[in-house]
Amino acid sequence: MIRSLLLSAAALVALPAAAQDVAITNAKLVIGDGSAPIERGTVVVRGGKVVAAGAGVAVPAGIERVDAEGRYVTPGIVAAFSRVGLVEVDAVSGTNDRSAPRTRFSAGLDIAPALNPMGSPVAVNRASGVTRAIVAPGGSSNLFAGQGAVVDLADDMDMVTRPRALQYVAFGEDGASKAGGSRAATFLLFREQLLAARSYARNPAALAEWGNDAMIQRADADALVRVIDGTTPLFVRVDRAVDIVNVLKLKGEFPALKLVLVGATEGWIVAREIAAAKVPVLVSPLTDLPSSFEQLGATQSNAGRLKAAGVDVSVGVFDDDDAHKMGYATQYAGNLVGLTRVPGASGLSWDQAFASISSVPARAVGMEGSIGSLRPGRAGDVVIWDNDPLELGSRPTMVWIDGKAQSLTTRQDRLRERYATPQEGALPNAYDW
Amino acid sequence: MIKGVKGSLLAAVSLALVGCAATGKDTASASDKPAEKPAKFNKDPYPSTYKPYPGQVTAVRNVTIFDGEGGRIENGTVLLAEGKVEAIGGPDTPIPADIAVFDGTGKFLTPGVIDIHSHLGDYPSPSVDAHSDGNEATSPTTPEVWSEHSVWPQDPGFSRALANGGVTSLQILPGSANLMGGRSITLKNVPSRTVQGMKFPGAPYGLKMACGENPKRVYGGKGRAPSTRMGNFAVNRATWAKAAAYKKKMDDGKAVDRDLAMETLAGVLAGEILVHNHCYRADEMALVIDMSKEFGYKVSTFHHAVESYKIADILAKEGICSAMWADWWGFKMEAYDSVPENIPLVYKAGACTIVHSDDANQIQRLNQEAAKARAAGRRIGIDVSDEVAWTWLSYNPAKALGIADRTGSLKPGKMADVVLWNGNPFSAYTRPEKVWIDGALMFDAMDPKRRPVSDFELGQPGEGDVK
Structure with a gap:
């Protein structure tokens, strides 16, 4: 056959x-x-x-x-957090539109015109069963990286399923570095940019009055207004347990924020707080090394423990190769099934593990009704596999x-x-x- | 890969050793007594202090065994005693009374995984600049540096490789910023206060070399040679020519000033030190083969070797191993032509086939990488059995490291470096249950205290966690 x-x-x-x-x-x-x-x-x-x-x-x-x-x-795999379409060869800069470190814009950046559906990574990821991807920009010169998209990996020129589907920002060590060297600067810069955007929304003429002293530019303000009112989900890279708690607190001042945590390496330590805030999490699930001081508590049991606490956990392939190897999602999900057989470890059931690479990431980006499962009304993204899709080499x-x-x-x-x-x-x- | 080079460039503040001929007391005797033979330099000044840890006489029965050399035993028995494989066979293999016996029903037993390409310890976790010790990126040829002098034994990555990956031995290489990056070292994957306490006794040294993009980018970026691939070869050939002259002087019994760089290269030319050459592109590998013949050395293994499938016939003829990933691709130009069938195509050509990691994460699932490669081969009609695919993970890397007479397969008298898996190790659902190194139980998933915790992890969040 x-x-x-x-x-x-x-x-x-x-x-x-x-x-x-x-x-x-x-x-x-x-x-x-x-x-x-x-x-x-x-x-x-x-x-x-x-x-x-x-x-x-x-x-x-x-x-x-x-x-x-x-x-x-x-259903086809939904890559939970990726750069597919933005990169052909990482180290060949002309083919790499992941980040824009020298732009004067930030939140207003929109990756849609940077996506290349003809790129070979799109075909390779599609051949491994990935049909949709949540694509985030890598970074700008400022705190906010810009607006990502939900894309399809079809063999045609129209890759964008939903443009401006998310805003991306890194807290933790990366965010501190961007903001001026301290987490204190990250939180202040974040707040000031959002407040400036809100002022601008109330009185667009104000921006001209601020002139060169403006905290924000028009394009960036437009984008952040949609973050403040919850139209655009805010994907936040954050790993250290206390940083996660502090990010969750942002909803106190900006209650309409639709937060999604990315990474959350130490999420298991504050799993109850994340669950109570009803904030979904995208993890790279096999992260188990203290690669930095904000990942000291790294364990492959993170996903299982978060799920057990009632958190919506999606499995992604990042902190790895986030443009070429989206097909690793099935392998990573399979590993989480394997963890259920290791004494003391936490993993996911097969059914949960598959959902974590299909409907759960779709839900995180607010598209559960249109992609990520084979329930009626969803996109006709269907895969026939030669074997158990979570097994190696299928x-x-x-x-x-x-x-x-x-x-x-x-x-x-x-x-x-x-x-x-x-x-x-x-x-x-x-x-x- | 890329990461290591970047990190090292930022942190490349250490003083270059190049040209600092260490004329110490070792050479003094040569001038005192000119008629005598020239001084022999100590070839093992940092000797291994590794001793096998105490182990019990242990048997595993009713287990599926891959012996590491392509053999398979269903319902098998293995007996470990005195740190060695004492016996291996079927259900009727006799085992002594009053010893520890594990039932392996539904489980698999293999030789420990050997990773021929790791930077654990020289690019450890946490990967802070202060720990970036893998590339002496201050000169394109640094054969005088030894990776063991950079290895931090407290890298938590060693324990992950043990507990999740079943890795019992591994080669720590310098990075690939330099054409000649320095000496590598082969370690037993046991926790230790000192690197000497991990050194695989009697394992030959290796020399890390690198083709292609990294050296020319690193040094071209500093406005010096090499800045091209032809520059790479020119610098290499000039260095080999110097080494050949140095070796000839020594062979002729003449006194030579001590030169740490030349000692390493002379060791390669004498066949005592094995060349491990980072090289992606097929055409460059073919040129390196000619260079090795020009100067009279042999390449043990091409590492990364993403285009080995294009010259698998040549590699088979020359007897050179390829150490490969299953499916990494696209991160740099010279990794653009990677194909997921590279490993099985090299195997099919009859060339030596090795699965390697170069990564603190993938070292934890080299068995899974082999499984993916095997599946890719099957789809194009290259059918490799489980037990044969295991040779890519233990016996072949052991051969390429010059330690196959002692480990890498389960033959009586060899080191009892053994993993008991809780299912077929080519499944995503399988993990190591127990790992023995020289017969000592160094990891046991059933016993939280048989999980090493490095100094760095003590008193930190997640100390002793399952990881």
Whole structure:
């Protein structure tokens, strides 16, 4: 089955991609919302959206059917925190739009026009089952890094699912360095920028009056106004336990803030406080080294302990390679399942672990209703896997995004095919393409 | 990788040792008695003080064994005694009465993982500037520096590699800022007050070399050679030529001034020190092979080697190992042509295949990296069994480090460096349950006190946590 499906998927890319109506039957069906897999399930996608998924779902007449032959069928992976689309080669600066350290703007930056859907990392991540990603800017010259987006990894030119889906800011050591050398400066700068934005919102003419003494520029103020009123979620990188507590306190002065914690390496120490604040957390879950003094309490049990305390925990791939290796999300989630078998450790059940790389990050960015699971109404992002998707080396055999079947061929495949026999033949390898 | 080089550049304030020929008392005798043979320098001035820790005579039964050399035993038995593998076999293997016996039903037993490429201790956690000791980035050739003089034994990364990764031995290399970065050292992964207490007894030294982007960027950025790949080769060749002349003088019985850099290189030319060459691109590896022949040394292993698949036939013919990641790519230009089938393609060509980490996190799951590589191979019809894939993790790195006669596989008489896994180690759901080093139980998931806690972690948040 795998070979014929791959061929058919490859054939499809030659055509203009169009949303197909498709029913995938005989699936080990994972909805992605934390529920258990459904044997012999069916998912029906029409008009680019999931219309039904479960056992005993009727397949509409005249619709294309794909028999999954009992394999895992899941929603596509949602990369919880990434730079996919912003980077081709990290160390080749012209191809790396992650950060803008020399710009005079900050919160107003919008990564949408920097995204490159034709970049090879998009294809490689898609071939590993990632269909959506939360993409954040890396940094600016100021405290606020700018506005990230939710993107799809489809083989087309339109990558943005939701522009300006988040504002990103780093507290802790990075934030202190940006703000002038102390966490005290971070908190003051944060507050002053938000207050300036609020003044500007009430009286836009004020900005002109402030002139060169302005704490903020118009574009940055526009963006921060949407943070203050909760329109734009504020993703905050923070790791040290007490820093987390202090970030949660920001809601006292700015009650509409929609906080999302990124990293939260010592989150388990203050798990109850995070749960009480109902603030979701994105973790890089296998972080277990005291890489800095703000990560002394690092443990792979962080995700499990947070989840046990009632925190919404998403699993991401960052502090690693955040542009090329989004496919590690499944491996990391699988490791959390493994931790449930280690005495004294905390992990996640398989169902929770899968949700932590699909519906939970979608919820963190406020898009649970439209992506991240196979519940009716969600985008038709569906993956058929050759094996348990959380196991090592499992790969998609077919991927749909918004109901469109996707190419799974990458530049890496082309290289590997060329060098399956490395010696030059009758002509040099360069003629083999 | 990249990180190490960046960090070291910021912190490159130490004095260069280059040119400081240490003319100490060792050479004095040569001038006192000119008719005598020239002084022999002590080749082991910082000797290993490692001694195996006490262990019990132990047997594991009913366990699936990968012996590290490609063999597999179902329902197997292994007996560890006096720090050695005493016996290995099937269910009828005799075991003495009154010894500790573990039931391995549903579990797997393997030789300990050996990481041929680590910077634990010389780029330790916390990765503060004060700890950035992996690149003596003050001269493009520093064969005189020894990584063991940078290793901080209190790096918490050692215990993670033990408890989560089942790593029992590892090579600590200098970084890749320099063409010749210095000597490496092979360690037993045991906690110790001193690096000497970790040194693998009798393991040969290595010389870290680096191709490509890093040296030319680091030194080109300082306005000096090398600033190009051709500059890399020119500086290397000039240095080898000098080393060859130094060695010839010594071989001819002439007195030489003591030169720590030349001693290392002469050791390479004599075959006593093994070359570990950071090199990504296939074309550069081919040039390095010619350079090694030009000056009469041999490359043990190309490290990172993301393009080994393009010249796997040449590497097989030359008998050079490739130490590789499963799927790292794209972080720098010379890592752009990485493919996930690199490891299985090298294996298929009959070349020596090793999975390495170069990373304090991935060293904790090299078994998982091997599993991903194996799966990538299967998808293109290269079927590698579990037990054969384990050779990438223990026996092959042991061979490349010159310690395969003592560890790396479960043969009677070899060091009892052993991991008991709580399931198939090629599953994401599996972790080490027990790790023995020379027969001593150094980690036990069932006993919180059998988990080492470094000095740095004492009295800190999470002391003694499961990690």
